[in-house]
Amino acid sequence: MVEAEALFPVVLDDVSVYRKQTRVLGPLNIRFEQTGCTVLMGPNGAGKTTFLRLLHGLVRPREGKVVWALPPEQTYARQSFVFQTPIVMRRTVQDNIAYPLIVRGAGKRQGRQQADEWIDRVGLAHVAHKDAGVISGGERQKLALARALITAPDVLFLDEPSTNLDGASTRDIEALIQAVVRDGTRVFLATHDLGQARRLADNILFIHHGAILEHAECDAFFDHPATPEARSFLRGDILL
Amino acid sequence: MDSLLAGLWAAIELVVTLDPDLVEITLRSLQVTVTAVVIAAFIGLPLGAWLTLTRFRLRRVTVAVLNALMGLPPVVVGLVLYVLLSRAGPFGVLDLLFTPTAMVIAQIVIVTPIVASLCHQATRELWFLYHDLLISMNTTKWQRIRTLLWDGRRALLTAVLTGFGRAIGEVGAIMIVGGNIDHVTRVLTTAIALEVGKGDFALALGLGLVLIALAVLINLAIHSLSRTEKEGTW
Ligand SMILES: Nc1ncnc2c1ncn2[C@@H]1O[C@H](COP(=O)(O)OP(=O)(O)OP(=O)(O)O)[C@@H](O)[C@H]1O
Ligand SMILES: [Mg+2]
Numbered sequence: 071m072v073e074a075e076a077l078f079p080v081v082l083d084d085v086s087v088y089r090k091q092t093r094v095l096g097p098l099n100i101r102f103e104q105t106g107c108t109v110l111m112g113p114n115g116a117g118k119t120t121f122l123r124l125l126h127g128l129v130r131p132r133e134g135k136v137v138w139a140l141p142p143e144q145t146y147a148r149q150s151f152v153f154q155t156p157i158v159m160r161r162t163v164q165d166n167i168a169y170p171l172i173v174r175g176a177g178k179r180q181g182r183q184q185a186d187e188w189i190d191r192v193g194l195a196h197v198a199h200k201d202a203g204v205i206s207g208g209e210r211q212k213l214a215l216a217r218a219l220i221t222a223p224d225v226l227f228l229d230e231p232s233t234n235l236d237g238a239s240t241r242d243i244e245a246l247i248q249a250v251v252r253d254g255t256r257v258f259l260a261t262h263d264l265g266q267a268r269r270l271a272d273n274i275l276f277i278h279h280g281a282i283l284e285h286a287e288c289d290a291f292f293d294h295p296a297t298p299e300a301r302s303f304l305r306g307d308i309l310l
Numbered sequence: 311m312d313s314l315l316a317g318l319w320a321a322i323e324l325v326v327t328l329d330p331d332l333v334e335i336t337l338r339s340l341q342v343t344v345t346a347v348v349i350a351a352f353i354g355l356p357l358g359a360w361l362t363l364t365r366f367r368l369r370r371v372t373v374a375v376l377n378a379l380m381g382l383p384p385v386v387v388g389l390v391l392y393v394l395l396s397r398a399g400p401f402g403v404l405d406l407l408f409t410p411t412a413m414v415i416a417q418i419v420i421v422t423p424i425v426a427s428l429c430h431q432a433t434r435e436l437w438f439l440y441h442d443l444l445i446s447m448n449t450t451k452w453q454r455i456r457t458l459l460w461d462g463r464r465a466l467l468t469a470v471l472t473g474f475g476r477a478i479g480e481v482g483a484i485m486i487v488g489g490n491i492d493h494v495t496r497v498l499t500t501a502i503a504l505e506v507g508k509g510d511f512a513l514a515l516g517l518g519l520v521l522i523a524l525a526v527l528i529n530l531a532i533h534s535l536s537r538t539e540k541e542g543t544w
Contacts, residue, residue, distance in 0.1 A: 157443040
C-alpha cells in the first residue's frame with residue numbers, strides 16, 4: 071500500500087455544488103487523511119450522495135476545488151464506487167463482477183476466476199451464472215459491492231450499501247467492509263442505519279442542507295452531538 | 311383464377327425441386343444482401359454507439375439527418391449511384407456499373423442509416439443506465455463503445471435483421487445500378503419484376519415464395535429476440 075498513501079490527503083477548499091441556481095452542497099472546507107472509515111449521516115436530501123460523487127469526481131463543483139494528492143487520471147482509477155441504486159450490466163453476475171478487471175486488461179479466464187472468489191465471499195454462488203437482470207435487490211447490492219472490491223481499490227465509496235439487505239447479509243457485508251478497512255482501504259460510507267454507523271465508523275460526517283454540521287470521532291458524535299440538528303437527528307425527530 | 315393456381319402449383323414445384331435458376335438467383339440475392347448488411351453493420355453499429363457517447367456541436371443535427379436517411383427512397387439512391395458510377399461519372403473508371411458490387415454499394419447506402427439509427431437508440435438507453443458506472447470505472451471511450459455494443463447485442467441484432475429485411479426486399483436501387491442481367495446481377499426482387507413483366511407467373515411466384523419465407527424467418531427471429539430481451543435473459 072505504498073502508492074496508496076500518495077493519494078491522500080484530499081483537500082476541499084471552499085467547494086460548492088450547484089444544481090441550476092440552488093446550492094445543494096457547500097461551501098465545504100475539509101480534508102481527509104489516509105486511514106479509516108468515514109460515515110456520512112444526515113436526512114434525505116442532505117447531500118450525502120452528492121458529497122460522495124464530488125469526492126469521486128462524478129460531480130464537478132461550481133466553486134472551489136477538490137484536490138487529491140495525485141492528478142485525476144491516477145486518482146479515480148484507484149477508487150471504486152457503489153451507487154445507491156446498484157447498476158447492473160446486462161451480463162451474468164459473474165461477468166458483471168469480472169468487468170472491472172477486463173477493463174484493466176485482464177483476460178476473460180483470469181477475470182472470471184477472480185470473480186468467483188468474490189462471488190463466494192459476498193454469497194452469490196447460487197446465482198453466479200444467472201443474468202444479473204433477474205436477481206433480487208439485495209443480490210444486486212452484493213454484486214455491486216463485489217464488483218467494487220475486486221480491483222482492490224485504495225478508496226471505496228459506499229452509498230447506502232445495505233438498504234436492501236437482510237440482517238445476516240448486512241452482518242456479512244459489514245464484516246467485509248471492516249476487513250478492507252483493516253487492510254488499508256479508505257472507506258466513505260453513507261447510511262441511515264445508526265447501528266451500522268456505530269459499528270463501522272472511525273469518524274462521522276453529519277450533513278444537513280448541504281453543509282457539514284459535524285465532523286467528529288464516532289463515539290463523540292453519538293455521545294455528545296454538538297449541534298441541535300444532530301441531537302434531534304439521533305433522536306429520530308424530523309429535521310427541517 | 312385457374313392460371314393463377316396453376317402458376318402457384320408450378321412455383322411450389324420449382325421450389326421443391328430446387329430449380330437451378332431459382333437457386334442461382336436466391337443465392338445471389340443472399341450473397342449481395344449479406345455482404346452489404348455485414349459491411350453496413352461494421353459501419354453503422356460503431357457509428358451509432360459513437361454518436362451516443364460523443365458530444366459535439368452538430369450531434370443533434372447528425373442524429374436527425376441519420377433518422378431522415380432511414381427513409382431514403384431507394385430509387386433515388388439508385389439514381390445517384392448510377393450517375394456516380396456511370397462511364398462519365400466521377401467513379402466511372404472503376405467500371406462498377408451493372409456489377410454485383412454496385413448492388414452491394416447501393417444496399418450499404420440504404421442499410422447503414424437504418425442500422426446506425428437503431429443502434430443509436432438502443433445504446434442511448436443503455437448508456438443512460440450505465441454512464442455513472444462506466445465513468446466511475448475510468449473506462450476509455452473505445453471500451454465504452456464495445457461494452458454498449460456487447461450488452462445491447464439483442465437490440466443490435468434486431469437492428470441488423472431489420473436492415474437485412476429492408477435490403478433483401480429492395481428492388482428500386484439495385485434494379486438501376488445492377489441492371490438485372492441474367493446470371494450476373496439478377497436477384498430475387500429484380501427477377502420477380504422481370505418475370506411478371508414477361509407473364510411468367512410460375513417463376514415469379516416461386517421467387518416470391520422464397521422471398522416471403524426469408525421475410526418470415528427474419529421477423530420470427532426479431533420477435534424471439536425482443537421476447538427474450540423483455541424476459542431479462544440476455
Ligand atoms: N441531478 C440533480 N438535479 C437536481 N437536483 C439534484 C440532483 N441531484 C441531487 N439533487 C438535489 O441535491 C440535494 C442532495 O441530494 P443527495 O442525493 O446528495 O441527497 P442524499 O443525502 O444522498 O439523500 P438520500 O438520503 O435520500 O439519499 C437534494 O435536494 C436533491 O434534490
Ligand atoms: Mg443519497
